[in-house]
Amino acid sequence: MADGVQAIRLPFLTPDLPGIGGRIKAFDEDFLVEELPRYQPCGQGTHVYFTIEKRGLTTMAAVAMIAKALGRPARDIGFAGQKDAHAITRQALSLEHVDPARIERLQFARIRVLSVSRHTNKLKLGHLSGNRFAIRVRDVAAGAADRARAVLAVLAVRGVPNYFGPQRFGVRGDNGVIGAAALRGDYEEAIRNVLGRPGPFDRPPISDARRLFDAGQYEKAAALWPAGFTGMSRVCRALARTGGDFRAAWLKLDLPARKFYLSACQSEVFNRVLAARVSGLDRLLTGDVAYKHNNGACFVVEDAGLEQPRCDAFEISPTGPLPGRRLTPAQGEPGRIEQSAIEASGMSGGSFHAPDGMTLHGERRPLRVPLADPSVEPGRDERGDFVELRFTLPPGVYATSVTREVCKE
Template identity: 50%
Template sequence: MHSYLTAGLPGTGGTIKESPEDFLVEELPLYPPCGEGEHTYALIEKRGITTLEAIRRLARALKVPEREVGYAGMKDSRGVTRQTVSLPRVAPEELRALELSGVVVLSAVRHRNKLRLGHLAGNRFRIRIRGVVPEALPRAEAVLAVLARRGVPNRFGEQRYGVQGNSHLIGRAMLAGDWRTAVDLLIGDPARVEGEGWRGAIEAYRRGAIEESLHLFPGHCRTEREVLQRLVKRPGDFERAFQAVHPRLRKLYLSACQSHLFDRVVTERLDSLDTVMAGDLACKHENGACFLVEDAAVEAPRAARFEISPTGPLFGCRMTQAGGEEGERERALLAAAGLTPASFDLPGGLRMEGERRPLRVPIGGARAEVDAGGLLLEFSLPKGSYATAVLREIMKSE
C-alpha cells in the first residue's frame, strides 16, 4: 500500500532544520488582544527551546508563578517560533524591556483574560529544504497543487513516537496491562541508541543483570534509572516499576498509541481522503462539529467544496465510532491491536475519552521558491496539524 497522497508525483529530496532559521513557525491568533485588562499578551520569538522552557524563563524573570502564564499552543525546541503568551499583573512596558536568553519580546498589549490552550486559529510555516534535486521547484509546486485541491493528510507522523520510535508500543502495552512489555520497550533497543554505555546498559537489562544495567545507564536517562531502581528492590514487579514513570510521560505514551492508530486509518483512506461515505462521521471545518453521513451523494458537494471532511478515530472509552464499512474498519484495527474501547478507561487520571479528528485539513497560502540556500516553502495549517505532513509529501525522502 502506497503511503503518499501524491504517490504519482516525484519528491524533491533534501534535508530540513540544518539551522534554526530554516524552520520558522508563526502562530495565527484566534483574536487580537483588546488593549485593556489585567493580563498582558506578549508576542515572543523563541529559538532552540521549547514553549515550556520559554515560559519558565519569562516567569522567573518577572516573578510570576509558571502556572499563571497562559499559552495557546505547544511548540518544540527546533527552529524559531513566534507565539503569544499571557502574563497576569505585568505591565506591557516591563515585558518590552526584558532581555532574556533564547526569548525576545516582539510586542506586548493588555487583554482581559488568560490565554488558553487551543486558542489559536493555526500556524504559518516558513521552511527551507536544503540539498534538493535540480527540478525541486516544479516538483514542489505540483505536490502543493494536489494538497490545495484534495487536502493535507492530517497525520501526526514520526515525531510523535519518541527517540526510539516506540512510544506508541509502550502506550499499547500499558492499555493491555502488559507491564513487562511496557518496561522492556521503555528500556529500549541497543541498536536504536548512541553511546557505548547506553547500549551496554540495555544489553545488561536484556541479560537480566538489572543492577549492572542501572550502573551503566547514563545520567540523562532518569526515567529508565528510576524504573530499574524499583526492579532492583522488587525483582519481577514490573507494574510497580513502571509506576516510577512520570504521569505526563505516561499520558504521552498513551496519546502516541492513539496517534499511531489514527495515522494507520489515514494511510488506509488516502485514495478517498476527500470523499465522504455512508457511515462516516464527517467534520464541519468551520466549527469542528461532527455528524453521521447517511447519504454520501447528498454530502459529496460539501466535501468537494472542503466544507466537510471524513474523520478518523482517536480511540478512547467514550469516542463515537463510525458506522457502515468505516465502523467495521475501525473496530478491526482496534481488535488487531489487542484493545477494546474499555481498555482506555484507565485509573489515576490516565483515562482517555477519545475524539474524532479530520483525516485531511486545508492548506493555506502555499507557495514555493528557490534561492541560493535551497527550496523555500510557505504555507499555513489549522491548529493541531503538523508541517511534517506537508514536507513528507513534498520531499518523499523515506
Template identity: 40%
Template sequence: MKWPYLTEPEQKFSAKFKSSPQHFIVEEIPAYLPAGEGEHLYIWLEKTNLTTDQVIFRLSQALGMKTKNIGYAGKKDRVGVTRQWLSLWRIKKEQIVDVQIPGVTVLQMDYHKNKLRPGHLQGNRFSIFLAEADAAAPGIARHLFAKLETTGVANYFGPQRFGIKGDNQLIGMAILQSDWQRVFRLVLGNPDEVEKSVQILQARILYEKGQLTEALNLWPKEQFIPRNLLRRLIETNGDIAKTARRFSGKQLIFYLHALQSFWFNRCLAQRIREINRIWPGDLAYLHKNGAVFRVADAEVEQERADRFEISPSGPILGRKMIEPEEKELQLEAKVFSDGRPDFSGLKSKFTRRNLDGGRRPYRVPFQNAVVEYDNNRLLLKFDLPAGCYATSVIRELLKENFPEPDYQIPDFTAGN
C-alpha cells in the same frame, strides 16, 4: 512500517530538510490578541532550537513560578525557529525585561483576562527552506501543491509524535496493558544507535546496567518523564511495581496520546485514496467549528466536501469517540482488531485512563501556498490549521527521501 502517500509516488525530488534551524520557521496564527488588561501577561516570543516545554520550564525557573501557571496555544518542536504566544499568570512586564534565556527573544507583550489554552489559535504559518534542491524541484513542488490545494493534506500525525526511534506508541501500548517492566525499559533503557544524543544513549546504557543514579545524572533536565521515573525508581530501590503504583498516570499520558495517534494514522493509511470522498455512515467533520455529524445521504454531503466545508473523520480512541457505521466502521474495526478479538474492550481501556478521544479529520485545507527557488534552495510557504503537521506536506514532496523512522506496530496481544 511507513505511511502511504496521497500524491503520485513518482512525483518527488531530493533535498535537505531542516539542515539548519533557520530553515524551518513557524509562526502561530492566533485566535485572538491580548486586550490590554487582565492578570495574565501574554508574551509573543521567538525561540530557536528549543521545544515549547523547554521554554516554559526555563521561564518558570527564571521567574520563580510554577509551570502550570504558564499557558500556551500550541506546542512547537525543538528544531527550527518559532514565534508563538505564551501567557504568564500574575507576572508584570517589568519582570520580563531582565529575563535572559538563550535562544529566546520576547518580541511583544500585553495583558489579557484569560489563560492561553491548547487550541486557542487558528493555525500556523510555515516558511520552510529545502537545501540542495535540483532544478526540477520547483516545478514538482508547484504541481503537488496544486493537488493538495484541491484534495487537502493527509492529516497524519507527524514523526515527532512517535519519537526518534518511532516507538512511543509501543510505550503507550505497554501502559495500556500495565506491562510496567516494558514501559520502564522502553523509556529509560533499550539503547539504540538511532538515538541522536550521545548523552541520552549513555544514560540508557547505564539504566540497563542497573546504575540508576548515574543514569539520572546524565538525563537532561528538560527530560521530565525519564528523570521523574528514575527518581521514583531510586526511592523504591529499583522496585518497578511499587514505582508504577506511585507514578501519576498524567505524566505518562504523552505515550497514550502517541498510541491514539498511531491508530488514527493506520486508519488514515487505509483510506488515503478516498479522503476527499464521503461514505454513507461516515462521521463528517465540519471544518468551521469542529463539530461532527453522521452522514445519512453521502451524495448530498459530497457537495459540501467538494467545497471543503466537511471531510471524513477518523478515530481518536477514548470515552467521547463516536463510532461510525457501514464501510468506515468496517475499516476501523479491521485496524483495531488486528490480532485482537475485542474492539470495544480496547476502547474501554482508553476510557478507564480518562482519555476523551474524539474524531479527527482525515484531511485538512492547505492554504496560501508559495514556492520560490533560488540557487538550489527551495522556499515553501503555506498555512495549516491548528494541530496539523508541516511534515505531512514535506513528505509528499520528498517521498522516501523524507527522513522519518520505521514505525513499529504495537503488540496487541501481549499482557492480555
C-alpha cells in the same frame, strides 16, 4: 525494540508526482513558524500578553527560562501551543500580575520579546487559529520549484493528509506500543520498551543503560541514565526496591509521560486508518463520521452521495478515530477499517480503562485538513541554494504532513 509505528507504511496522497528530495532543518533559520492568534489582546486586564521569538528551544524550555528570570512558577505562564525546537518560532505567552516593563527588559541569547500588551484572561492551549510556516529545503533535485508547486496544488484542492508526525511516536517509534501494553495492563512489556531493548537510534550511555536493564541490573542502569532522564532512573530504582514490580515501576513515570504513551497508541490507530484511506481521503463513504470544518462538530453520514458535494467544497471531511469510551463509531465499511486498525495496534478488547486508573475518552479527527496560502520560491543564501515552501495550517497539524508529500521522504 518492539515493532512500533515505524513499521506502518504511510502512503502519500501524491505518489505519482515526483518529490524534490533535499534536507529540512539543516539550520534553525530554515524552519520558521509564526503562530496565528485566535484573538488579539484588548490592551486592558491583569494578564500580560507578550510575543516571543525563540531559536533552538522547545516552548517548555523557553517558558522555564522566562519563569526563572521572573521568579514565578512555570505553570503560571500560559501559551496556546508548543512549537518546534529546531526552528525559529514566534508565539504568544501570558502571565498575570506582572509589570509589563519587566517583560520588556527580559534578555536571553535565544529568546527575544517582540511585543507586550494586556488582556483579561490567561492564554490557554488551543487559543490560536493556526500556524504559518516558511521552510527552506536544501540540496534539492533539479526542477524542484516546479515539482513542489505541483504537489502543493493538489494538496490545496484535496487537502493535506492529517497524519500524526514521527515526533508523536518518539525516536524509537514505539510510544504507541508502550501505550497499548499499558492499556492492557501488561506493565512489564511497557516498561521493557521504555527502559530496555536498545535499538539502532540509541547511543551511549543510553544504549548501555538499556543493556544493563535487560540484564536485570536495575541500580546500575539507573546510574547510567543522563541527567535529563531522571524519570528513567526513578523507574529503574523502583524496580530494584520492589524486586521487579513492573506496575509499581510504571506508576513512577510522570503522569504526563503516561498520558502521552496512551495518546500515542490512539495516534497509531488513526494513522493506520488514514493509511488505508489516503487515496480517497476526500471521498465520503456511507457510515463515515464526518467533520464540520467550520465548528468541529461531527455527524454520521447516512447517504454519502448526498453529502459528497459538501465534501468537495471542503465544508466537511471524513474522520478517523482516536479510540476511547466516548468515541462515536463509524459504521459499515469505515467501521470495519477502523476496527481492523484498533486490533492491529494492540487495543482490541474494547477496554479503554487502563488498570492504573487512566481512561481514554476518545474523539474523531479529520482525515484531511485545508492548506492555505501555499507558495514556492527558489533562493540562495550564504549556505547555498534552497527552495522555500510557505503555507498555513490549522492548529495541531504537523508541517511534516506537507513536507513529506513535497520531498517524498
